[in-house]
Amino acid sequence: MAADLRPEVVLLDFWVSPFGQRCRIALAEKGVPYEYREEDLLNKGDLLLRSNPVHKKIPVLLHAGRPVCESLAIVQYVDEAWPDAAPPLLPRDDDPYARAQARFWADYIDKKIYDCQTRLWKLKGDAQEQAKKDLIEVLETLEAELAGKPYFGGDNFGFVDVALVPFTSWFPTYEKLGGFSVEKCCPKIVAWAKLCRERESVAMALTDPDKVYEFVQFLQSKFGVKQ
Amino acid sequence: MTEGGELKLLGMWASPFVTRAKLALQIKGLSYEYVEEDLGSKSELLLSSNPVHKAVPVLIHDGKPVCESSVVVQYIDEAFAGAGPSLLPADPYERAVARFWAAYLEDKLVTPWRQVLRVKTDEERAEVMRQTIAAADVLEGGLKESSGGMGPFFGGESVGYVDVLLGGMISWVKATEVFSGAKIIDAAKTPLLAAWMERFCELDAARAVLQDVGALVEYARALQARFAAAAPNN
Numbered sequence: 001m002a003a004d005l006r007p008e009v010v011l012l013d014f015w016v017s018p019f020g021q022r023c024r025i026a027l028a029e030k031g032v033p034y035e036y037r038e039e040d041l042l043n044k045g046d047l048l049l050r051s052n053p054v055h056k057k058i059p060v061l062l063h064a065g066r067p068v069c070e071s072l073a074i075v076q077y078v079d080e081a082w083p084d085a086a087p088p089l090l091p092r093d094d095d096p097y098a099r100a101q102a103r104f105w106a107d108y109i110d111k112k113i114y115d116c117q118t119r120l121w122k123l124k125g126d127a128q129e130q131a132k133k134d135l136i137e138v139l140e141t142l143e144a145e146l147a148g149k150p151y152f153g154g155d156n157f158g159f160v161d162v163a164l165v166p167f168t169s170w171f172p173t174y175e176k177l178g179g180f181s182v183e184k185c186c187p188k189i190v191a192w193a194k195l196c197r198e199r200e201s202v203a204m205a206l207t208d209p210d211k212v213y214e215f216v217q218f219l220q221s222k223f224g225v226k227q
Numbered sequence: 228m229t230e231g232g233e234l235k236l237l238g239m240w241a242s243p244f245v246t247r248a249k250l251a252l253q254i255k256g257l258s259y260e261y262v263e264e265d266l267g268s269k270s271e272l273l274l275s276s277n278p279v280h281k282a283v284p285v286l287i288h289d290g291k292p293v294c295e296s297s298v299v300v301q302y303i304d305e306a307f308a309g310a311g312p313s314l315l316p317a318d319p320y321e322r323a324v325a326r327f328w329a330a331y332l333e334d335k336l337v338t339p340w341r342q343v344l345r346v347k348t349d350e351e352r353a354e355v356m357r358q359t360i361a362a363a364d365v366l367e368g369g370l371k372e373s374s375g376g377m378g379p380f381f382g383g384e385s386v387g388y389v390d391v392l393l394g395g396m397i398s399w400v401k402a403t404e405v406f407s408g409a410k411i412i413d414a415a416k417t418p419l420l421a422a423w424m425e426r427f428c429e430l431d432a433a434r435a436v437l438q439d440v441g442a443l444v445e446y447a448r449a450l451q452a453r454f455a456a457a458a459p460n461n
Contacts, residue, residue: 054331054365066320073326080319096305097291103298108279141279 009034010062012048014041016215018114018166019071020059021205025162026078028201030085072106075162090159098153105145105152106163112138113167120177121216122225132178136185143186150195157199161192165202168193172209173216234259235287237273239266241446244296246436247395248284251303253432254386255311297329300391314388328369328381328389336362336411337396343407344451356409360416366393367417379419379426386430394427394437402443406451 011027011034013020027034039048039058051060051067061068061077068077079089091098116138119131142164146152152160171182171193183190196202207215219225236252236259238245252259264273264283276285276292286293286302293302304314315322339358346352369389370381378384381393400411414421427433 054369063320068320068323068327070327070330073323073330076326077319077323080322093305096302097288097293099305100293100298100302103301104293104295107295107298 007035008064010037011035012037012039012045012051012058012060012062014039014058016207016212017058018170021166021207022071022162023059023061023074023078024205025165025201026075026089028204029087029089029157029162029199030078030082032078032082032085072110072163075159079159087156088158089162091153102153102159105142105160109142109160109163109167113164117167117170117174120174121220122223124226128177132174132180135174135178136180139182139186139189143189146188146192151192157196161196165193165196166206168196169206169209169212173213176213177216232289233287235262236260237262237264237270237276237285237287238283239264240438241443242283243395243399244282245284245395246398246438247296247391248286248299248303249436250391250394250432251300251314253435254314254391254430255303255307257303257307257310296395297333297392300388304388312385314382314386314391316382316387324373325381325388328366328373329392331362331369332366332389332392336366340399340403340411343403344447345454347455352407356403356407356411359411360409360413363411363413363417363420367420370419370423374419379423381423386427386432390423390427393423394433397424397427397433398438398440398443400424401440402447405440405444406447 009027009032011020011023013023013036015038024036037047039045041058044056047062048058048060049056051062052058052069055069057069059069059071059074061074063077063081068074075089090102093099112134116131116135120128120135123131149155151157152164168189171190174180175182197206234252234257236245236248238248238261240263249261262270262272264270266283269281272287273283273285274281276287277283277294280294282294284294284296284299286299288302288306293299300314315325336359339355339362342355343352343359346355373381373387373389374383380386381389386394404410410416412420412424428437
């Protein structure tokens with residue numbers, strides 16, 4: 001009987017995607033070996049299209065061939081499918097309230113950050129100014145939630161940190177596009193980002209901020225946004 | 228695990244998101260105090276319990292608030308795990324599938340649909356309904372995949388997480404058909420969803436909680452008039 005040579009865990013991803021990075025961080029935190037596959041988003045592969053027929057988007061996690069889609073669903077899946085691999089990303093079952101808090105903030109991040117940052121690079125004039133205001137408001141809300149804690153979940157790196165940290169590579173891009181300082185408005189978030197980057201899982205996953213900015217400039221030229 | 232504890236739900240009768248919370252509470256057989264909010268004049272309790280969104284539903288359990296309808300439903304399922312059936316399955320892969328469809332429902336069906344009363348022109352209205360109906364089409368496939376042929380619900384034989392999230396929208400599905408003529412769930416196009424809706428409405432929890440469609444139609448028409456009269460930048 002031939003051995004199944006398929007890797008057990010495969011991640012279909014795109015180098016600069018903050019959503020893909022969430023999954024990479026979760027897998028690394030749990031010590032789950034996986035194969036990373038870079039997708040060409042202009043020429044999507046068969047496996048991606050078959051695995052995520054609804055959205056045709058990365059990230060997609062394939063576990064023994066079965067696809068999981070949506071980055072936060074993937075992160076929760078990784079947490080639950082490898083329950084004995086420390087640390088738990090979501091608070092444990094015996095603390096439903098803490099779990100609810102984690103989900104609330106992950107949901108908030110999902111609803112707000114990507115939309116604001118996209119409007120910030122795609123739009124100009126008043127619309128861009130509004131995007132900047134909205135983004136600052138979001139960061140300030142997160143700053144207030146972080147308060148004096150080392151991580152969003154408290155003493156331990158967890159779900160909300162995973163959800164937010166990939167966007168921290170975009171901070172210098174926000175600053176260049178919006179003409180403001182993230183550190184000035186949200187010093188705790190900046191300190192938290194530094195702390196997270198000390199973790200190998202995060203350091204390995206995040207894109208260099210200069211490369212993020214280059215990528216955004218590429219997007220702007222592609223979409224005909226005057227720079 | 229708290230034996231009951233004090234449960235309070237801040238809501239607004241027309242809100243489908245509040246209906247989701249009520250359905251979950253009903254399915255779990257939980258008693259709670261319901262507080263109807265005037266969203267034009269929000270209570271101090273609402274503003275202090277949900278400072279980020281200032282929206283309903285808010286579930287307050289022993290004084291601690293939980294916000295966002297999908298988070299509230301999951302919280303009810305987990306905090307009262309012993310009471311009534313589980314809304315989310317135990318298997319991690321099945322849970323991931325449920326979360327996928329919950330996210331799809333929110334991003335692709337609810338998001339455009341929410342615009343239907345706000346947009347000004349017939350063209351815009353037609354476009355948001357087109358998007359909503361296209362999403363229902365995809366959701367039909369999701370229902371087939373999720374139920375695995377085991378039953379009428381996303382949860383299979385019994386009601387699950389996605390069923391509750393979509394169930395909260397049912398009276399609005401029917402109301403939308405009345406005031407816009409557009410069928411979001413059409414037995415001819417999405418037969419599984421149509422059967423789902425019929426079966427869901429037969430549940431005790433649904434009978435107890437789903438809003439009167441006529442009242443919603445009146446409410447929707449008044450809301451639409453208010454949006455139309457409002458200044459363009461509102």
